[in-house]
Amino acid sequence: MQRIDHVLALSTPGAQLTVTRWHFGMLGARPKVFIQAALHADELPGVLVAHEIKQKLEVLEQAGLLRGEVILVPVANPIGLAQFQNSTQHGRFDGQTGRNFNRGFPDLVDAVAALIESQLTNSAENNLHIIRDALSCALQQLTVNSQLEALQCHLFDLALDADLVLDLHCDSEADLHLYAHREQLPIVQVLGAYLGVAAILYADEQGGQSFDDALTRQWYQLKKRFPSYPIPVGCTAVTVELRGQSDVNIKMALADADAIIKFISWHSSPSANKVEALHTVQQKSTPLNFTEILASPISGIVSYTISYGVEVSPGTCLAVIVNPISGETLELITQSGGIYYARNASRYVAAGTEVCFVAGDSIQRNTDNLLSS
Ligand SMILES: [Zn+2]
Numbered sequence: 001m002q003r004i005d006h007v008l009a010l011s012t013p014g015a016q017l018t019v020t021r022w023h024f025g026m027l028g029a030r031p032k033v034f035i036q037a038a039l040h041a042d043e044l045p046g047v048l049v050a051h052e053i054k055q056k057l058e059v060l061e062q063a064g065l066l067r068g069e070v071i072l073v074p075v076a077n078p079i080g081l082a083q084f085q086n087s088t089q090h091g092r093f094d095g096q097t098g099r100n101f102n103r104g105f106p107d108l109v110d111a112v113a114a115l116i117e118s119q120l121t122n123s124a125e126n127n128l129h130i131i132r133d134a135l136s137c138a139l140q141q142l143t144v145n146s147q148l149e150a151l152q153c154h155l156f157d158l159a160l161d162a163d164l165v166l167d168l169h170c171d172s173e174a175d176l177h178l179y180a181h182r183e184q185l186p187i188v189q190v191l192g193a194y195l196g197v198a199a200i201l202y203a204d205e206q207g208g209q210s211f212d213d214a215l216t217r218q219w220y221q222l223k224k225r226f227p228s229y230p231i232p233v234g235c236t237a238v239t240v241e242l243r244g245q246s247d248v249n250i251k252m253a254l255a256d257a258d259a260i261i262k263f264i265s266w267h268s269s270p271s272a273n274k275v276e277a278l279h280t281v282q283q284k285s286t287p288l289n290f291t292e293i294l295a296s297p298i299s300g301i302v303s304y305t306i307s308y309g310v311e312v313s314p315g316t317c318l319a320v321i322v323n324p325i326s327g328e329t330l331e332l333i334t335q336s337g338g339i340y341y342a343r344n345a346s347r348y349v350a351a352g353t354e355v356c357f358v359a360g361d362s363i364q365r366n367t368d369n370l371l372s373s
Contacts, residue, residue: 001058008078009150017078017147019154024057025069031163031268035260036073036155039102039167039211041080041091045242046168048250050074052257060261067268071158077101079147094148100373102169105152105214109221111138116222124230131222132161132234159215164267165237166191166260167211173244174342175309177201177359181216184236185285190266191238192285194259198309199341199359203288207369212237245345284339286359289367292336294356296321296349298328304343308356312340318356321349336360 002023011017035053037046050072060066075081080091080101093100115134120127139157144150159165171177175198180188182202192200204220206213219233242256296302300323312318314337321330334340338360349355354372 001061006154008147008154009144010147017082019073019078019151020075021158022054022057022072022074023069024061024072025066027069029067029069031068032161033068033070033164033166033264033267034073034159034162035070035166035168036076036159036211037168038074038081038091039076039155040169041075041077041083041101042089043091043168043170043242043245044248045170045245045253045256046240047074048248048253049168049242049256049260052250052253053260056257056261067265068163070264071162073155073158076155077151079151094146097146097148099148100208101148101151102167102210103208103371105156105209105211106139106142107209107214107218108135108138109218109225111141112218112222113225116226120226120229120231122230124232127229128232128234131219131231135160135218155211156214159211159235159237162215162235164264165212165215165235167237167239168242169239170242170245170247171342171357172345173246173308174241174357175199175339176243177241177341179203179206179210179212179239179241179288181213181220181237182287183220183233184216184238187236187267188238189285191240191260191263194263194266195240195256196259199339200285201288201291201359202285205368206288206371207367208371210239210371212239241342244342286338286361287364289365290336290359290361290363291365292334292338292358292360292363293354293365293372294318294332294334294358295352295354296330296332297351298323298330299349299351300324300328300330302344302347302349302355306340308340308343310340311338312358313337314362318358319343321355332356334358334360336363 006019008017037050083090112134177199215237223231300321317331319332342357
């Protein structure tokens with residue numbers, strides 16, 4: 001195990017922010033796994049899970065049972081972790097730029113396409129290495145203009161050539177769920193089975209260049225650009241939503257860490273050993289653009305009528321919004337039905353606020369930007 005501290009560029013004079021990572025296994029060994037927690041710095045369940053993963057990886061490494069290399073970043077966002085206003089932490093948006101920490105990761109497709117155009121071969125294995133080198137080269141050529149961009153480029157650099165990326169987040173109040181690329185579902189469903197997730201939400205592109213989406217999207221885009229060459233997808237990336245923001249406790253973290261370690265072990269095992277799980281795991285998955293988001297049309301107090309983490313039928317009332325001045329009350333009723341996997345922790349909502357989230361399969365959202373702000 002090796003600890004490396006990376007000092008973020010463009011720090012405030014007199015202050016210094018550091019991203020610490022732990023390396024396990026042999027440098028450069030395959031598969032390479034990258035795990036980070038709390039890119040949204042106020043989403044802390046993953047930090048505790050990363051703490052437990054670290055201890056389990058140490059044991060595996062010392063016993064000689066770790067295949068490949070694992071990089072673990074337990075606190076991915078020291079900028080957001082330190083952002084407080086009036087005693088309240090603000091870990092989702094960067095205070096300087098106003099940008100969501102998990103949007104706008106680099107789009108390297110054009111730069112990489114120009115670099116590899118004359119290098120591609122008829123060997124998928126060769127092309128994998130050519131593209132990974134080009135991705136790294138294209139990233140190094142970017143200019144960072146803020147500490148946020150310095151952070152994003154650093155994290156992207158660490159994960160850019162990883163075979164497997166797990167980005168540990170959580171929702172406001174929620175059951176366990178995953179975000180994944182549609183074509184990566186066979187692998188992601190195995191992770192879902194180990195974790196016991198309530199839902200897997202998938203898309204070809206989520207929109208917004210979130211960390212996992214940006215890492216996978218570039219491979220699929222390059223496949224489209226160069227259809228006459230065999231281009232593999234070099235990275236499986238998943239956003240793991242570890243329940244809600246207040247679901248931080250050692251018992252759950254131990255169980256989640258155990259599940260993730262089992263998944264990593266499965267992922268790094270020889271391909272013949274994987275086939276059985278790939279064929280037997282049938283975790284329910286839902287297209288992300290079929291997620292029903294119930295927003296409140298009025299401002300008011302939220303009273304939830306049923307617990308989340310359950311399957312609901314179309315027509316079920318999930319919450320009542322009360323305007324205490326006008327006396328108006330309004331029911332939020334799911335049209336699609338499905339798995340009621342998340343809800344807003346705030347008990348006061350302004351008009352237009354997204355309140356309840358249901359993974360359904362009957363009502364399609366027509367938008368290129370499938371993620372919440
Ligand atoms: Zn998040």
